[in-house]
Amino acid sequence: RKHFQHMVFETIIQRNTKLSEAPSFGVPVIQHDAASRGTVNYLNLARELLTKNGLTKMTAVDNIINN
Numbered sequence: 001r002k003h004f005q006h007m008v009f010e011t012i013i014q015r016n017t018k019l020s021e022a023p024s025f026g027v028p029v030i031q032h033d034a035a036s037r038g039t040v041n042y043l044n045l046a047r048e049l050l051t052k053n054g055l056t057k058m059t060a061v062d063n064i065i066n067n
Contacts, residue, residue, distance in 0.1 A: 011045040014038065040064055 016038030022029040043064040050056040
């Protein structure tokens, strides 16, 4: 964080069983379990990426689901 500062995302992808299971079923985690913590983390990361690049009307605090 000290060296890369603005290039580091705030969103943390938490370890989650559903993230590990999805490839075994041959589907993305959002299709495997859309409500899992890992899915929500990845959706929030996507939102953060879009926000940092000015490609969404959402604000930085508008998480998909606030955990």
